[in-house]
Amino acid sequence: MRAQFLHLSGPYRGKTMTSGQRRLRIGTAPDAILRFPQRAHVAKNHAEITFAEAECSFHLTALEGRVFVNGWEVREVILEHNDLLEIGLNGPKLRFRIPAGSTCKPVRQMLRDAHQVRRESGLLAFAHALQRDLLFQSSWQARLVMGVLVVAVAFSAAYMGGTVGTQRTTKRQESFRQQQANSWTVQMTALREQLQKQLEEFRHEQAGHASREELAELRSDLARRAQVVDTLVAGNQALQRVLDEYSRGVCLIHGVFALQKPPDEQNASRQESEEPLLQMEYFGSGFLASAEGHVITNRHVAEPWSNDETAAQLLAQGLTPHFVELTASFPGKEPVPVDPTTIRLSGEGVDIAVMQVHVEGVPVLPLYDGDVRIFRGGHVILLGYPTGLNSVLARAEPDLVADVLARATDTRTLIIELAAKGAIAPVITQGALNEVRQRRLVYDAETTFGGSGGPVFGPDGTVIGVNFAITRGFGGSNFGVPIEFARRLLP
Secondary structure: OOEEEEEOOOOOOOOEEEEOOOEEEEEOOOOOOEEOOHHHOOOOOOEEEEEEOOOOEEEEEEOOOOEEEOOEEEOEEEEOOOOEEEEOOOOOEEEEEOOOOOOOOOHHHHHHHHHHHHHHHOHHHHHHHHHHHHHHOOOHHHHHHHHHHHHHHHHHHHHHHHHHHHHOHHHHHHHHHHHHHOHHHHHHHHHHHHHHHHHHHHHHHHOOOOOHHHHHHHHHHHHHHHHHHHHHHOOOHHHHHHHHOHHHHEEEEEEEEEEEOOOOOOOOOHHHHOOEEEEEEEEEEEEEOOOOOEEEEOHHHHOHHHHOHHHHHHHOOOOEEEEEEEEEEOOOOOOEEOOHHHOEEOOOOOOOEEEEOOOOOOOOOOEOOOOHHHHOOOEEEEEEOOOOHHHHHHHOOHHHHHHHHHHOOOHHHHHHHHHHOOOOOOEEEEEEEEEEOOOOEEEOOOOOOOOOOOEEEOOOOOEEEEEEEEOOOOOOOEEEEEHHHHHOOOO
16 A cells, blocks of 8 residues: 655645655654655654554554644544645645555455445445445556446447537537636635535434434444443543533534625625525534623533534635624523634644533533643543434433424524523543543543543543543544633633
8 A cells, every 4th residue: 555645735735645655654754754854843752653554544642742633633543535634733634545556455345344334324325335445445457457448338338429529519618718708716616515515414314314324323323422421420520510400501602604705896895705606504512601691611512613624625715704693502502603703723733612602501611720731541421422313312201302393493592492492412432531631532432523622521520621532443543622722711
């Protein structure tokens, strides 16, 4: 297997590097395979990528520097084709790729793997898995056979449609010139339609249209985890208080943001220029940290466009972001609006932010003030809203779910209906605190997207960290920011 890197920024921007090394060191050291000059702000032995032949995968490990994968800071992760790497904070950016034809497993194994995928996920997933293996992990002989088949099919199609194609050549050329003349508009319109389609699919999913089997599986899994947590807190008054009282201080954050097209005084009216080019919806978690209504969450929850690659491409075109809607929903309370002007972002390079709301009758969570290292090896409890509304709907009674879905017209009204029924409550998972670093806590309490910004409670029943990242494909290491960074943003 080979690894390929396309330099998007930094001293080698625009260059592509391909390496067949099983161990690839990144840094400024003379023996580094991917070597950067000193002025690139890269550490001497910044990171390392190793190829695990048994697993047929590339493992990235941060050594002396910070590494970000697709906007998330990681310590160790399994890389996937087309991942975006950032070597250091605001450092060089590279696109990681596995070149087509990098042999890893025989065709028979590909067919067996794809068949297993089909049994679990259906025919479409089977085709996708087999296609990916043939493109990226097949031998040159297999690719040759596949290429002959493709050429044969293409030749037949060309022969049958040759006459018609000739007659349409002039029209196609004219259409192509027209598209080139309006390339920016065409690209932006297509991107907008694609993302709006994704948004509709997301809304469809959030509206509870998952299969009964999926909801039943999720409901069973959540019940099992709840039982484990109940066993853990039995006899521990501090953790019992977390479940009984402090869980009511953890909120579901729902946001909708839009990217505004820049005004064009020559070709568009003010009304046309103000029409949003893109509107996106998302979920996150947060918790009340002061009697004045300060809510602690992640930076990528308070400023979602900063961690979205598609949004970044549009922002580079001069678009400006703004919130269409931003609310926080606490258990037993109606959703309350969040004033975006109250948002404060950490300037210390950590994924932390604070926003302010007006809410009453919600407990303020106690923040730990001391050295978190004393809790290493101890139990931690993580609260949040992983998977957004899916986990809320999965835990609710079927009759209640049917009722709220019948009343709701969109995500906003669905949250309002769920809040009115008292169905909004955080998911609670437990684990062990495995590592304590200056800017990161590492624990094995499970979570996923939507759980970002949730509190991490220590064994004493105080908040010791803020959940911010997961390790893809491996639930044994998830990450939080030490609470001291959040305390500095509070008045």
